[in-house]
Amino acid sequence: MRKQAPKLSAKQAAVGYLSRRDHAEKELRQKLIMRGYSEPDVSEAIAFCQDYNWLDDARYAVMIMKNGIAKGWGWLRIEQEMHIKGIHHAIVSQTADECEIDWYELACEVAQRKFGASEMDTPKEKARRFRFMQSRGFDFDQIKSALNIEDEY
Incomplete structure (x- = not known):
């Protein structure tokens, strides 16, 4: 049985996901591919969202950092969470360097x-x-x- 084509465009689906909560680029890419969108459509939707600054891994990393600190997590746990979400190592390092927590x-x-x-x-x-x-x-x-x-x- 063939999978039915999605009713919304990849851009509409991406904006819908981002309207509910922030996502990392890798996370959003996986969700769109799982819904049946083609790789070129997904890449175009992600580029569209990045152009409008709706998708920003650096901002998402800072949010994960703040949420982790509020939950009482140490840096190792926060770093692990960022890697699980698919945030690039360079962004993780930059976030750690900019953090001013004791x-x-x-x-x-x-x-x-x-x-x-x-x-x-x-x-x-x-x-x-x-x-x-x-x-x-x-x-x-x-x-x-x-x-x-x-x-x-």
């Missing part, structure tokens, strides 16, 4: 919010907290600082 301070805030002032009295509890902070995307030094860990892990 990751150590954010790690402390996340740890305080999650664990409060409760004691880390067993190695099992220490490992649990460490894993939680790792899953949030903080690096080893940031976690040690946030959890006040003096010894080697």
